[in-house]
Amino acid sequence: MLDTVTIVGASLAGFWAAETLRRDGFAGPIALIGEEPHAPYDRPPLSKKYLAGELDDDRLDLVPANQLDDLDLDLRLGCRATGLEVASRTLEVDGIAEPFDGLVLATGARCRTLPDTAGMDGVYTLRTRDDAAAIRDALAAGTRRLTVVGAGFIGAEVASTAIQRGVEVTMVEALDTPFGRALGTEMGAVVADVHRSHGVELRTGTGVDRVLGGDRVTGVRLTDGSTLDTDLLVVGIGVVPATDWMEGSGLILNDGVVCDATCLATDRVVAAGDVARWPNPRYEGLMRVEHWDNAVQQGVHAARRLLQTEQEATPFAPVPWFWSDQYDRKVQLAGRTHPDDDVQVAVGSTVEHRFAAFYGREGRFTAVLGMNRPRYVMQAKALLEQDASWDEAQALAADWN
Amino acid sequence: MRVIVDFDLCESNAVCMQIAPDIFEVRDDDFLYILEENPREDHRSTLQEAVQRCPKQAISLED
Ligand SMILES: Cc1cc2nc3c(=O)[nH]c(=O)nc-3n(C[C@H](O)[C@H](O)[C@H](O)COP(=O)(O)OP(=O)(O)OC[C@H]3O[C@@H](n4cnc5c(N)ncnc54)[C@H](O)[C@@H]3O)c2cc1C
Ligand code: SF4
Numbered sequence: 106m107l108d109t110v111t112i113v114g115a116s117l118a119g120f121w122a123a124e125t126l127r128r129d130g131f132a133g134p135i136a137l138i139g140e141e142p143h144a145p146y147d148r149p150p151l152s153k154k155y156l157a158g159e160l161d162d163d164r165l166d167l168v169p170a171n172q173l174d175d176l177d178l179d180l181r182l183g184c185r186a187t188g189l190e191v192a193s194r195t196l197e198v199d200g201i202a203e204p205f206d207g208l209v210l211a212t213g214a215r216c217r218t219l220p221d222t223a224g225m226d227g228v229y230t231l232r233t234r235d236d237a238a239a240i241r242d243a244l245a246a247g248t249r250r251l252t253v254v255g256a257g258f259i260g261a262e263v264a265s266t267a268i269q270r271g272v273e274v275t276m277v278e279a280l281d282t283p284f285g286r287a288l289g290t291e292m293g294a295v296v297a298d299v300h301r302s303h304g305v306e307l308r309t310g311t312g313v314d315r316v317l318g319g320d321r322v323t324g325v326r327l328t329d330g331s332t333l334d335t336d337l338l339v340v341g342i343g344v345v346p347a348t349d350w351m352e353g354s355g356l357i358l359n360d361g362v363v364c365d366a367t368c369l370a371t372d373r374v375v376a377a378g379d380v381a382r383w384p385n386p387r388y389e390g391l392m393r394v395e396h397w398d399n400a401v402q403q404g405v406h407a408a409r410r411l412l413q414t415e416q417e418a419t420p421f422a423p424v425p426w427f428w429s430d431q432y433d434r435k436v437q438l439a440g441r442t443h444p445d446d447d448v449q450v451a452v453g454s455t456v457e458h459r460f461a462a463f464y465g466r467e468g469r470f471t472a473v474l475g476m477n478r479p480r481y482v483m484q485a486k487a488l489l490e491q492d493a494s495w496d497e498a499q500a501l502a503a504d505w506n
Numbered sequence: 507m508r509v510i511v512d513f514d515l516c517e518s519n520a521v522c523m524q525i526a527p528d529i530f531e532v533r534d535d536d537f538l539y540i541l542e543e544n545p546r547e548d549h550r551s552t553l554q555e556a557v558q559r560c561p562k563q564a565i566s567l568e569d
Binding site: 121149397401402405428435437477483484487 | 517521531536558
């Protein structure tokens with residue numbers, strides 16, 4: 106049995122790990138260590154209502170303060186884990202070594218940045234509440250032109266929020282189709298169309314050559330030779346798992362902390378959320394997921410794993426899914442897409458921006474994408490969880506029509 | 507046990523419906539309907555899962 110548990114990363118996965126340990130009856134000390142000064146809060150609103158100035162700080166909290174108190178945690182906020190050695194079971198926090206018994210790694214991910222922009226005013230990435238507050242304030246302070254680099258979901262949400270505040274928005278995407286990586290060419294184009302119809306200028310197939318300006322950003326030069334004037338630049342070019350502090354720990358790091366199918370990284374050490382990479386038995390190879398629901402589910406699963414014996418342990422085998430809110434559209438994707446999947450609209454119309462589409466390959470049903478069709482997405486997700494065939498998906502679509 | 511949804515928070519993403527289809531339904535109008543406001547006790551653990559997985563923390567249970 107474990108005597109104590111230390112959780113590094115006081116956010117979504119870390120919080121749910123702590124909650125689960127208590128719910129399952131673990132009565133020993135639990136330390137929840139987080140670099141940010143804030144109690145665990147929720148990130149999705151940061152690019153949505155919070156950015157629009159429609160949500161107060163306290164509405165971001167994952168749980169009310171009294172519920173957090175009830176868990177009886179040793180909450181160490183503003184503390185950064187700086188080193189780890191699993192052989193000697195030693196964690197280093199702000200440079201000071203301490204022993205650990207059970208350990209949950211839940212440090213999430215950090216944003217990629219553009220070169221030579223460190224310290225430049227008006228250039229932001231969006232990951233934390235402080236990032237969001239800074240962008241929100243810049244928008245409120247009279248930003249006229251925003252450039253979003255990278256047509257990913259967070260960038261798309263920032264674009265959508267900003268344009269509704271009367272800001273001119275340009276999105277720059279190196280690939281030919283925005284959102285193509287996640288949605289494929291055909292459906293990526295549908296989401297791109299939603300943005301265009303709201304007035305966003307999309308520049309695809311061109312990257313950023315250089316960010317212009319001295320102390321403050323004034324524009325960006327693109328690789329196609331053109332220049333965009335801008336007074337705010339939001340960089341959304343993806344994230345990297347926050348494993349820097351685990352270098353030399355003895356754990357396998359390869360685009361995340363590599364775990365077994367049960368979320369175990371090594372004896373009494375588990376990982377969960379954006380930082381974890383594991384062989385989801387549902388799919389081939391290793392998987393790392395950067396979605397809200399995965400962080401919750403994996404936090405729960407990993408915490409249970411710590412309390413289980415090897416015989417009791419079960420693999421973590423979810424169908425991943427996420428949502429994204431852009432304008433008045435709710436985009437939801439469940440499953441795993443591949444660039445060469447067949448895509449078929451199962452219900453509704455892409456032109457009306459209200460539909461559900463199925464992805465399939467080799468006779469299997471692989472994913473469902475919905476735009477303002479939550480009920481259908483969730484029904485299809487249930488089918489994906491049964492590893493359904495393409496024919497079974499067709500039968501569901503026939504039911505809907 | 508009573509199921510309460512804060513409709514100011516709910517964004518009709520139908521997560522709860524997948525977990526407890528007997529209790530929650532998002533209809534074609536994209537609104538969430540509670541099918542059974544006072545469910546039997548044997549629904550408790552499923553409903554607790556819905557409380558936990560609702561991305562908006564819009565669901566609560568009252569005894
Ligand atoms: C703006 C935004 C919008 C999003 N919107 C959606 C959405 O609509 N739908 C969706 O499905 N997903 C969305 N996501 C993704 C979702 O929020 C993440 O998948 C989720 O937050 C991952 O949780 P996590 O606990 O693994 O990591 P994180 O939430 O990243 O938390 C990790 C924590 O660990 C801390 N930390 C890092 N290193 C250390 C260290 N060395 N020592 C101590 N602490 C450390 C960090 O400061 C952070 O607080 C969004 C994310 C962002 C940023
Ligand atoms: S899961 Fe929550 S937000 Fe989604 S429909 Fe149910 S109550 Fe509403």
